[in-house]
Amino acid sequence: MYRxxxxxxxxxxxxxxxxxxxxxxxxxxxxxPGLRSVAVSKGDTLDGSTPDVYQVAELYFDSKQELMASLSxxxxxxxxxxxxxxxxxxxxxxxxxxxxxPL
Amino acid sequence: MYRxxxxxxxxxxxxxxxxxxxxxxxxxxxxxPGLRSVAVSKGDTLDGSTPDVYQVAELYFDSKQELMASLSxxxxxxxxxxxxxxxxxxxxxxxxxxxxxPL
Numbered sequence: 001m002y003r004x005x006x007x008x009x010x011x012x013x014x015x016x017x018x019x020x021x022x023x024x025x026x027x028x029x030x031x032x033p034g035l036r037s038v039a040v041s042k043g044d045t046l047d048g049s050t051p052d053v054y055q056v057a058e059l060y061f062d063s064k065q066e067l068m069a070s071l072s073x074x075x076x077x078x079x080x081x082x083x084x085x086x087x088x089x090x091x092x093x094x095x096x097x098x099x100x101x102p103l
Numbered sequence: 104m105y106r107x108x109x110x111x112x113x114x115x116x117x118x119x120x121x122x123x124x125x126x127x128x129x130x131x132x133x134x135x136p137g138l139r140s141v142a143v144s145k146g147d148t149l150d151g152s153t154p155d156v157y158q159v160a161e162l163y164f165d166s167k168q169e170l171m172a173s174l175s176x177x178x179x180x181x182x183x184x185x186x187x188x189x190x191x192x193x194x195x196x197x198x199x200x201x202x203x204x205p206l
Contacts, residue, residue, distance in 0.1 A: 003144075005159075007197065039201060039202065040202060041106075041199040041200060041201045041202050042199065042200065043197055043198065043199060044167070044198040044199060044200060045198060046167075046170075046171055046174075046198060051197075051198070052195075053197045056108075056197065056199050064147070064149075067149075068149055071149075092155075094110065094146055094154075094156045094159065095146065095147040095148060095149060095154070096144040096145065096146060096147060096159050097144060097145065097147060098142060098144045099142065099143065099144050
């Protein structure tokens, strides 16, 4: 599987971020061609302080080719353009070809 | 599941990083109490440029409590102390309570 991880930094208004993410951004992302699964989780800290990373979204595709085709589609461009509408703390993307290693 | 993600920035010598990671760091990490699974993957870019994030390691535990106990154990302290021995580009940690969202 090929994965796009989006790391959202702490936004200025977390409640507004959550509302927009759920009502608008997730439905847009769900339309991405070739998207196989999504995992969304909140950043955390061990000492109770505010985490730098507020939210992590992981989007899985069958291959890098599938992901590239998806991001360059109309749906992909709409999702990318939407990030600026709510990611007030900024966001960074990490691309990985996921390999699970047994212990 | 509770996850610790370690994002390793591009090291000064990737080959040396890989050698040390496989021969020394992974065996130390495999001894972490309560560690349920590990996924290690290389960072990538879509345009062929050098990625900022060289490698991503994901360590899964049953709960935040299990992870905290693991990191504060002798084995956990040894793993944490070892990072400085090879992560020449630096590393950042992200903690997340993983929630899988269906499409």
